[in-house]
Each structure stands twice: as C-alpha cells, then as structure tokens.
Amino acid sequence: MERYKGFACHPTVCPVGNDYHIIVPTNFEMALSVLVDGEEYFNHSNGIVLTSCPIQQITVPAARLDAAREYTLRVRRVIKRMPYGTLTGRPVKITYPFRPIEKTEGIRLYQIADSHGIVEESVAAAKRFGEPLDLLVLNGDIADSSENIERITTTYKIASAVTGGEIPCVISRGNHDLRGAAAEHLAEYMPNQNGRSYYSFRVGCLWGLLVDCGEDKPDDHREYGHMVCCHAFRREESAYIRQVIAQKQNEYEAEGVKYRLVISHAPFAWTDHPPFDIEQELFAEWCRLLKAEVKPHLMLCGHIHNQIISPVGGELDHKGQPCPVLVGTKVDRRARPPYYAGMGLTLQRDSAEVVFNTKDEIRLTQTVPYSAE
C-alpha cells in the first residue's frame, strides 16, 4: 500500500489491554482521527485534539477493529492553529485493511530485538521467515537510544516495513530506549497503558504480559547521570503484576485464552556479572509469581545479543524460570553490511517451532515444548 505523504511510515497497530493503539509518526502538524465501523476515535486530551505531537497515538477497542477488519485514518493538516477559526487543509482519508489473529494453532510471530538502528537487515530477516505473519514483536533496543524523535521513529519504520499497518505489533522497551533527551516523552510516543510501559494485552487466543526491567545497572551508575529511578519503577511494576494475578479471570484465565506469553527485553531470570547483577531479590519474586500463578507457555527476550533456548533449569535459569526462555538476537553492527539474526515462532498446541534466521540463512530450527503444567 502506498504511504500518505503526511505520515513518516505506515501506522503501527499495538495491542494494549483490550484495545489497540494505532500509532503514526507524522511529517507535519495534523488533527488525526481513526474511523472504525462508523465510530470516530481521536488523539485528544480532555476533549482538545492534539496536533503538535510528532508521533500520534489513538486508542480503539480491539474487538471492534477485529470485527471491522479495516480502519480509516482521517487527516486534517493544520495550517494555523488559532483561538478562533483554526485553518486546516481539506480532510484526507486513508484506509488500511487489518488481519486479526483468528486461528488457534499455527500462529506465526516474529521477534526483532536489539537491532540498535539496523533497519534493512532486521526487516529482511523478518521477511525471510515468511508469510503469513500474524504478529510482530519488537522487543526493545530497536534504536540505539531515545536521543531524538528520529531515533524513536526507527521502531515504527521497522514495524511499518514488516506489518504495513495490517497486522498487530507488540512493542516493548529496552534499556537503551531509556537514554537520551527524548526518552522522557516515551510514554507519549510508545504504546502504554495510562502512561505505564508494562501491561497485559490480548490478540485473539493469545494473552501476553509485557514486563519492563528498565535499565540494566544500578540507578546510581555514572552512565545514567542521575536520570533514572528504575528501582522505584520496578517496585510499582511488582504491584501491577500482583494486580494482574488478582484479576486473573479477566486476564490470562479469560475465555478463549490458549497461549500465555511473557515478553521482556531482559531475561530477568538470568543473573549477569556486576554491575549488571541488579535486583536479584525483586526479579526472583517476579519469576516466582509468574511460575506459581500465570504459568506462561514461553518468555521471549533479547538484550544479551545471543540466541539461546533455555528450558526450565537451563543455562539462563538462575532465579527460577517460570517457563522456557527464548532469547532471539545475534547482531554485529560493525560488520559491513551489518549482521542481524532474529527469531521466528510458530505456536502449536503443545510446543513452539523456533527458527533463528538472518535474511540469508536459517541458523537453527528447533521444537520447544511448553512447560508441563
């Protein structure tokens, strides 16, 4: 589909809770709304349409878009915003088809993590995994930092090239995403639930929990220059995980849920060497809660720039893995052209077929059984 000139790339449709957030980086100031089955949804703050944000985000109910199988973006370019009679261009409408997850077996998803700005090779790796793709997972550190809007937009450019705005895309935050002057706007520019970067989501029969470990060293590390408070953030997240468990009938035990995934940039059941050996007690508690209550089928991770399948008790299990952990990235930024390998998954009833691949080769194919319940 041809891209509208006012958009920096195609929209990205991100599942958050029982909604989708439709996110579009833009090339000029606009009033943007989304029409789904005759209902119009806006990017607004208490009734005021937001036009100056370079990345627009609009929430629509997932059930409604799943049923409609298409959405229309309505653009009004802002020529001059004034207290009376704001001048706007003629409205433009762009319609995208949307393919929700309806099957219950053979669900195909691809994970890109730690691409650190390598766009072409990571997109080509996802495409090599092949069609039809049902879900894209961008699992953090897609750009090298959040130094400016362009860097943050890298995530959406990759999503655009792989999904074309036509299938859902889960976006998590990696530790490098917390760095840089534009990072303080991440909650505005990335999918979030009431400003939180950790939340559960639902796509078809798949329930997921996005877990955000934040930075990977102690908050007082000199690299951060007093710009992070991730310990306090993680404690709030612990309370959220408990809240999800308390409401399990509406979460992972809800009607129709067949697969439970945990998606976390960092494989937090593993303990790295100092100064990366943070939060051992708190992360062990997350593992314990997930194992005892949520009983995930799989945990998908990146961060350590390696491709490892770690079953319960495996090489990444230092704190009590709740389920098999799949770490799915190999990356070499210095190679010319850059080297990037990602991970494809096909979810079957009792196991997942895992593929590690680059744009040119399949590095490994393995069947991974889910944890015995």
Ligand SMILES: [Fe+2]
């Ligand atoms: Fe990372």
